[in-house]
Amino acid sequence: MSDLPKSYVSEPRLNGEGTEQPAEPLVLIEMIQRLKVRDVMTSKLVTVVRASPLREVQSLMKAKRISGVPVEEGGRFLGLVTINDILRALEGGYIDETCQKHMSTKLVVLEDDMPLSFALRYFENYHYGRFPVINREQKLVGIICQRDINRALLLELANELNRLESEWVLSKATAQPYNLYVLREFPVSKYDFENAGKAANKIKQILQEKKFPPKIIRRIAVAAYELEINLCVHSDGGSLSWQISNGRVEIIATDSGPGIFDLEWACKDGNSTANEWIRSFGFGAGMGLVNVKRVADEFEIESTVDVGTRVKAVIYIDAKLKDEI
């Protein structure tokens, strides 16, 4: 797990009372996994330096209507002055002293490429009003509060609603109602083992509801699951999309890097770049792509190093079933 940010590793797993409640709409769960902290945070920062008096922070808070001001020098994040620090300074009569002496330095921070689900869990676990956000170079790049999250989710929900409405219009317009059953895309985040596999489980459940033959369902589910796990384990993040049309199921995994150097090698039994941490989850045996090829009627893979990889698996549905539906 050496290449993981520390906070990813130390986080407890979600329990049943977290965001995994079955009653929560899938669309919302997908959204909080797809959105990154950087998509939601405020990046126009109001900051002060260590030598700034607390009174200056108080004025900034009043003028900008904010409740926390980061202390930063040359991109280095040094601390945070919150409204509680200011209240204490007013009560204690030291409002003209500098931030250096009274700022909070024991801080919990978020990283800008974490999924929004992490941020939500932080708010639940730590009960802070805001979290500073740093990038991989440990530079302060933003601040996130619950208001930012609400705003972003409302916007995304509106977009998702528009998308679903257009999909519905598309399906209504299709002459043969079963020509296009489903067209969905699931985001998959790097190393997000908490959620990896959910898309494949969902795909299987939909196919069972539609009463597809069990053997076909098994092949589709295995291909989807292997590709989803591959995205989680090997990519920098990507998406798993699937559609049923013209009697065939098409599953496509697309990612934005790092790309596969040697495709032939990667598609052979037992070859894998997975580390021990990944193996501890039961994966990384180098059988993923081999297994997808095994269950698929058509298999395509293309990859460019530093650009990304696209894998397509197609499984034909029984012709008899096509007639029945």
Added chain:
Amino acid sequence: MTILEAARKLNAEVIVEGDAVANSIRHVVASDLMSDVLLVDDEDILLLTSLASDQVLRTAHIIGAVGVIVVNGKSLPTSMVQVARDLGITLIKSDKNKFDACIAVHKALESA
């Protein structure tokens, strides 16, 4: 033999009763490597593993397993119990080690 009967033979604790509790076990797979489990094409599989993670249940769901027995007395994360409920997978916990659990299941299947 059903998975609940297997649990009784192993003196194991049934944590979640899933959708396939009435199905007879037709095959047993004992592995901690989910990649290997996904290669199995058999039906009505009982999965024995010492891996206590959500991915075990997600894998079991993908292959249509009748259920999962987590061996070695591993403590199960709360999320695992919730995933078992969500996916309708029977989840059982046994204090036996994997080898002994395999032998016990094998004997039980032979006498069934």
